[in-house]
Amino acid sequence: DSGVTQTPKHLITATGQRVTLRCSPRSGDLSVYWYQQSLDQGLQFLIQYYNGEERAKGNILERFSAQQFPDLHSELNLSSLELGDSALYFCASRDSSYNSPLHFGNGTRLTVT
């Protein structure tokens, strides 16, 4: 158990809809990262937050947004969903030590029909 909690585990929705994915980082970790993994693909970095502030942005679509709340949990909002958004979305957290590793949650599998 990595200590990172993601909900829901599975999400099935229709094109055009909006969904929210939730992540609770490990206790004490201030950094939260979001990654997208399409079928049999690598991990595409979406966005990073540190203690409530956006720190880095990757290939995140304008239809996607995220935030980190004062209690450090994070939410990834996906809107105007398209079939191609179907993927596994991982959240990872890490502590503030330089070079500390990422700890991944179990992911949310999103299916857009």
Place this chain on the structure above:
Amino acid sequence: GQQVMQIPQYQHVQEGEDFTTYCNSSTTLSNIQWYKQRPGGHPVFLIQLVKSGEVKKQKRLTFQFGEAKKNSSLHITATQTTDVGTYFCAGLNDNYGQNFVFGPGTRLSVLP
């Protein structure tokens, strides 16, 4: 931007054979980390390399960081069925902030 490549994309080996995956970055890295993702699972941290030319071992796994800190390799001796999964390298470049760039991964299949 920073790019990280891995080869091969897939590798099928007979149990007991050795396996190596190679990771190459377009930029010099501050450190490199390796992760393993079992089928249906999430990536799990294996190891981190920081120094130029560093070599680290974990039982049957040997990790190397190149002298120029732009490439790395993971070698598994005498593979077992428990080694099945996808192995990712992730590079950290201080010029790009604390943002890990993952390679596309090498998927390893081990035939019993």
